Amino acid sequence: MKTLTVKREGTSTEFSYEIVWDGSYERLAGCVENLKLPAKKACIVTDSTVSELYLEEVKNVLSPLFETVTAFVFPAGEASKNLDTVKDLYTHLIENHFERKDILFALGGGVVGDLTGYAAATYLRGIDFIQLPTTLLAQVDSSVGGKTGVDFDQYKNMVGAFHHPRLVYMNMATLKSLNGDQFACGMGEVLKTGLIRDEKFYVWTINHMSEIEERIEPVLTKMIQKCCDIKRQVVENDPTEQGERAVLNLGHTIGHAIEKLKNFELLHGQCVALGTVAAAYISYKRSYLSDEEFYEIRDMNVGFYLPITVDGLKSEDILAATKSDKKMEQGTIKFILLESVGHAVVDRTVTDEEMLEAINSINGDLIDEE
Numbered sequence: 001m002k003t004l005t006v007k008r009e010g011t012s013t014e015f016s017y018e019i020v021w022d023g024s025y026e027r028l029a030g031c032v033e034n035l036k037l038p039a040k041k042a043c044i045v046t047d048s049t050v051s052e053l054y055l056e057e058v059k060n061v062l063s064p065l066f067e068t069v070t071a072f073v074f075p076a077g078e079a080s081k082n083l084d085t086v087k088d089l090y091t092h093l094i095e096n097h098f099e100r101k102d103i104l105f106a107l108g109g110g111v112v113g114d115l116t117g118y119a120a121a122t123y124l125r126g127i128d129f130i131q132l133p134t135t136l137l138a139q140v141d142s143s144v145g146g147k148t149g150v151d152f153d154q155y156k157n158m159v160g161a162f163h164h165p166r167l168v169y170m171n172m173a174t175l176k177s178l179n180g181d182q183f184a185c186g187m188g189e190v191l192k193t194g195l196i197r198d199e200k201f202y203v204w205t206i207n208h209m210s211e212i213e214e215r216i217e218p219v220l221t222k223m224i225q226k227c228c229d230i231k232r233q234v235v236e237n238d239p240t241e242q243g244e245r246a247v248l249n250l251g252h253t254i255g256h257a258i259e260k261l262k263n264f265e266l267l268h269g270q271c272v273a274l275g276t277v278a279a280a281y282i283s284y285k286r287s288y289l290s291d292e293e294f295y296e297i298r299d300m301n302v303g304f305y306l307p308i309t310v311d312g313l314k315s316e317d318i319l320a321a322t323k324s325d326k327k328m329e330q331g332t333i334k335f336i337l338l339e340s341v342g343h344a345v346v347d348r349t350v351t352d353e354e355m356l357e358a359i360n361s362i363n364g365d366l367i368d369e370e
């Protein structure tokens with residue numbers, strides 16, 4: 001069992017919690033007991049797919065620790081990440097008499113984690129929650145850092161709060177049941193993480209492609225721990241995204257626009273991959289990246305079964321949709337560029353022309369016509 005502490009003290013934004021890696025849920029009860037939480041009731045929030053796989057096991061592990069353990073299950077997928085599902089969860093908590101000191105467990109991917117975290121941040125003005133991430137994406141990114149929230153009318157993460165978990169417990173064995181597309185989505189955020197902050201790690205990822213694809217556990221554990229450590233450093237420095245944290249959004253401005261226009265038919269990690277290629281294109285056109293570096297980023301997406309083109313959308317519509325993402329500041333977009341491989345920066349000078357050219361470069365319909 002390996003651990004990492006995410007911690008910030010002595011400022012108005014304080015948090016401290018462990019990330020634990022293990023190969024089963026056997027030691028989850030001990031980790032929860034160590035927290036000496038006041039909770040008498042626990043609710044496991046999960047989705048319709050994960051509930052079939054892991055709910056019973058987790059419920060059995062947690063039941064001896066609480067007077068009551070309930071389960072709230074919602075339909076799997078991004079389409080459930082909204083205020084309607086949060087409302088149903090509030091109703092479940094009220095009907096089961098959950099109080100201020102009780103606790104939620106988020107058992108699932110990023111959708112479950114974001115939604116549960118948001119409900120925990122707002123129910124009775126804030127209760128505790130624990131992250132039990134079961135997708136690669138959730139293990140490398142979404143379960144760490146305290147960003148919680150839901151979509152609103154297809155606008156990504158428009159309603160949310162910063163609310164940190166009390167513990168993140170990763171059962172690495174859950175990655176075995178992920179399908180290929182879901183695994184690839186996690187790799188979209190892994191590539192992003194190396195590109196923004198750690199060239200050595202990015203190169204390591206390239207060199208370990210076959211072991212990663214074969215899901216060799218020690219290799220995946222090393223990769224996930226590195227991603228969490230990079231995210232930890234960024235989040236500890238800038239927990240509420242006043243500055244540096246925005247680099248974690250590489251690929252997300254164009255990625256979120258595509259996710260929205262595709263009505264969540266393309267998955268978050270796939271859209272991030274497309275957005276990262278587009279951001280790398282602008283960086284390349286500005287000569288921050290060499291052509292070898294740019295084409296390697298594209299090749300890495302292909303190697304990890306991520307898309308590098310999107311069909312069925314007009315580039316102008318994608319550009320227009322970027323204007324309603326959260327990275328607008330006084331009418332100017334905060335766009336994340338790669339100043340070099342391993343070093344992302346927040347840039348406020350990217351023009352609509354640059355963005356449109358980058359979007360055209362990933363627009364499959366235009367490329368097919370050539």
Ligand SMILES: NC(=O)c1ccc[n+]([C@@H]2O[C@H](COP(=O)([O-])OP(=O)(O)OC[C@H]3O[C@@H](n4cnc5c(N)ncnc54)[C@H](O)[C@@H]3O)[C@@H](O)[C@H]2O)c1
Nearest residue numbers: 049076109110111112134135137141142147174177178268
């Ligand atoms: N808060 C953050 O910092 C942050 C970071 C990155 C992404 N996100 C959010 O995370 C979401 C994407 O997360 P995701 O890719 O995990 O999606 P997800 O939660 O929808 O999970 C993907 C699919 O995999 C299934 N699944 C989960 N675990 C499984 C397992 N072990 N075996 C088999 N199937 C399993 C789920 O039921 C679902 O159908 C997006 O909403 C995105 O905005 C948040």
Ligand SMILES: O=C(O)C(=O)C[C@@H](O)[C@H](O)[C@H](O)COP(=O)(O)O
Nearest residue numbers: 141145147156157245248249252326
């Ligand atoms: O933790 C962060 O900060 C991130 O930006 C991580 C992203 O991968 C994640 O998708 C996040 O939800 C996007 O942030 P948002 O503020 O644009 O919703």
Ligand SMILES: [Zn+2]
Nearest residue numbers: 189252268272
């Ligand atoms: Zn993301």
